[in-house]
Amino acid sequence: MRREAQESKALRKLATGVVEVESQGELARRRERLVPKLAMAIDRASRLEARRRQIRRVATVVALAAAVVLIVGMGWSAWRSGSAPRESELAAMRVESTDGSVIVTHDGREAPAMSRALSKDDAITTAEGARAVVRLASGTSLWIGPSTQLSLGGTTGARDEVTLSAGYVEATVPKLGAEASFEVVTPDTRVRVHGTRFSVRVQKSGDGIKTDVRVSEGVVSVLHGGGVAMLHASASWSSEDAIAERRDTEDRDSPEMTGEGVRLTAEDGGAVNDGGEGPRPVTAGGTPAEPAAIASTHSSLAEENAAFQRAMQAARAGQDERSLALLNEFLARYPRSPLAQNARVERFRTLARLGRSDAASREARRYMAEHPGGFASDEARDVVMPPASGGTGGR
Amino acid sequence: MEEGDAHVAGLLYDRLLPTVDRTIVRVLGRREAEHEDLVQSAFEQIVMTLSRRRFGRTCSLDAWASTLASRVAFNVLRSRTRERRVVDHKADLDDATRTRAGGRDVEREAGTRRQLDRVRLHLSQMSELRATTLFLHDGLGYDLAEIAVLTGASLAAAQSRLVRGRRELQQRMGEDIPAQEDER
Numbered sequence: 001m002r003r004e005a006q007e008s009k010a011l012r013k014l015a016t017g018v019v020e021v022e023s024q025g026e027l028a029r030r031r032e033r034l035v036p037k038l039a040m041a042i043d044r045a046s047r048l049e050a051r052r053r054q055i056r057r058v059a060t061v062v063a064l065a066a067a068v069v070l071i072v073g074m075g076w077s078a079w080r081s082g083s084a085p086r087e088s089e090l091a092a093m094r095v096e097s098t099d100g101s102v103i104v105t106h107d108g109r110e111a112p113a114m115s116r117a118l119s120k121d122d123a124i125t126t127a128e129g130a131r132a133v134v135r136l137a138s139g140t141s142l143w144i145g146p147s148t149q150l151s152l153g154g155t156t157g158a159r160d161e162v163t164l165s166a167g168y169v170e171a172t173v174p175k176l177g178a179e180a181s182f183e184v185v186t187p188d189t190r191v192r193v194h195g196t197r198f199s200v201r202v203q204k205s206g207d208g209i210k211t212d213v214r215v216s217e218g219v220v221s222v223l224h225g226g227g228v229a230m231l232h233a234s235a236s237w238s239s240e241d242a243i244a245e246r247r248d249t250e251d252r253d254s255p256e257m258t259g260e261g262v263r264l265t266a267e268d269g270g271a272v273n274d275g276g277e278g279p280r281p282v283t284a285g286g287t288p289a290e291p292a293a294i295a296s297t298h299s300s301l302a303e304e305n306a307a308f309q310r311a312m313q314a315a316r317a318g319q320d321e322r323s324l325a326l327l328n329e330f331l332a333r334y335p336r337s338p339l340a341q342n343a344r345v346e347r348f349r350t351l352a353r354l355g356r357s358d359a360a361s362r363e364a365r366r367y368m369a370e371h372p373g374g375f376a377s378d379e380a381r382d383v384v385m386p387p388a389s390g391g392t393g394g395r
Numbered sequence: 396m397e398e399g400d401a402h403v404a405g406l407l408y409d410r411l412l413p414t415v416d417r418t419i420v421r422v423l424g425r426r427e428a429e430h431e432d433l434v435q436s437a438f439e440q441i442v443m444t445l446s447r448r449r450f451g452r453t454c455s456l457d458a459w460a461s462t463l464a465s466r467v468a469f470n471v472l473r474s475r476t477r478e479r480r481v482v483d484h485k486a487d488l489d490d491a492t493r494t495r496a497g498g499r500d501v502e503r504e505a506g507t508r509r510q511l512d513r514v515r516l517h518l519s520q521m522s523e524l525r526a527t528t529l530f531l532h533d534g535l536g537y538d539l540a541e542i543a544v545l546t547g548a549s550l551a552a553a554q555s556r557l558v559r560g561r562r563e564l565q566q567r568m569g570e571d572i573p574a575q576e577d578e579r
Contacts, residue, residue: 033431
């Protein structure tokens with residue numbers, strides 16, 4: 001304790017000891033030497049501080065700008081998230097409006113459909129003269145006509161599918177993502193779409209039914225009888241016509257008409273058709289061919305020829321747009337056709353004639369990729385990289 | 396601007412020189428050859444801290460000046476300790492001469508002087524913050540709250556530094572006694 005007091009005392013003595021006073025002359029001389037240096041130090045410090053203040057101001061402005069950007073970003077994000085419920089609201093399938101008697105069948109129970117939410121596998125039935133508007137998860141709007149039976153089965157993820165058993169539905173499909181699609185399935189047809197406006201009608205035709213598709217906007221692919229038809233705006237398609245056309249083609253390409261590869265008569269020892277259904281094609285070996293096999297080995301080639309010829313005729317008539325549509329349809333239906341290479345060549349030629357140089361270039365590149373060393377490679381290369389005009393020579 | 400600076404510099408110098416000068420002399424024990432450089436260095440630090448507004452007007456300007464001056468002086472002591480010349484041999488020689496010439500009073504004065512030199516030596520070997528806190532509190536008599544402001548620490552930290560500083564100085568001085576007895 002005493003020691004501690006000693007240390008404190010020593011410290012006190014250290015701090016309060018008498019300090020020898022300097023002479024006035026020495027003090028004055030020191031003042032003369034130090035004050036200018038001190039003035040310089042003040043000047044230096046004030047400059048430094050001014051610079052620091054300037055940096056701070058710039059930093060503040062930058063921080064404020066960043067804060068504004070952040071706030072705007074957060075606001076936008078909040079607005080987006082705020083609008084999300086509306087989207088999810090829209091995303092929920094529901095009956096938006098009805099006119100007349102519209103019944104929704106849910107889990108086997110029927111109930112009036114007025115403004116009610118829908119779920120997967122629900123069925124909507126409209127009475128004669130009744131109508132309904134339904135919105136699907138993807139935002140697709142369905143206008144359901146009178147006397148219609150529609151079920152919402154298979155609405156999963158990015159794929160909406162409705163089954164139209166009878167009646168009329170008109171669909172307005174928003175632009176869907178690459179993986180998304182909307183399909184209307186009828187008893188004999190599947191209509192797939194990636195963003196357009198079209199209608200599908202299913203009705204009785206004789207003993208069976210037929211499906212009519214009409215496209216208002218965009219492009220719709222129709223899958224029917226193992227083939228695909230691409231329908232553009234204002235185009236219509238009927239399963240009845242497609243069946244009739246196929247029958248015509250089959251008749252034209254049948255062995256009886258062409259005499260190629262098959263025989264029909266019993267006198268030659270070949271199989272004879274029975275059942276009064278008309279002649280059934282048989283193979284050269286006399287074995288009756290399965291209908292599916294027939295379709296793939298004989299009638300498809302004739303169809304391909306006819307389809308390609310139609311496109312060529314349109315091109316010769318100067319109808320390049322129509323020719324292009326027919327070529328598109330051809331390539332969609334017969335991507336592996338022996339004429340596919342010709343169709344691709346004709347497609348980039350047609351696009352070039354129409355002045356769509358970018359599309360023509362893309363198509364030509366695709367042609368070169370799919371048919372390296374193809375017969376029109378040089379022409380395709382010229383479309384991709386047009387030769388320099390003026391004959392200056394060299395690159 | 397330069398004239399303004401010179402005027403301000405003059406005012407500041409006149410206002411704070413006594414405090415700065417005294418503090419440096421007390422910490423180092425005498426006015427040395429480099430005294431003017433140390434005064435200038437202390438004033439530069441005062442100007443710098445004032446321009447950066449680190450002097451928050453919560454303590455007196457004199458206290459602020461003496462804190463900075465003591466730090467400058469302790470730094471000099473510390474560097475000398477590293478060079479092992481904290482005790483000026485010339486001064487020791489002078490003390491011995493005085494002792495032979497002047498008798499008991501002079502001897503006592505020389506003893507006191509040696510003790511103060513030992514305190515300076517130990518303070519210079521302690522951490523800067525501990526030494527400064529101890530010197531400001533026990534030497535210059537500032538209270539802890541003021542020291543906390545002067546050293547930019549919390550009150551608890553200032554108190555802790557003071558307690559630990561006292562203990563360390565006591566221990567160091569205690570270790571000196573046997574050595575002194577051996578010398579005798």
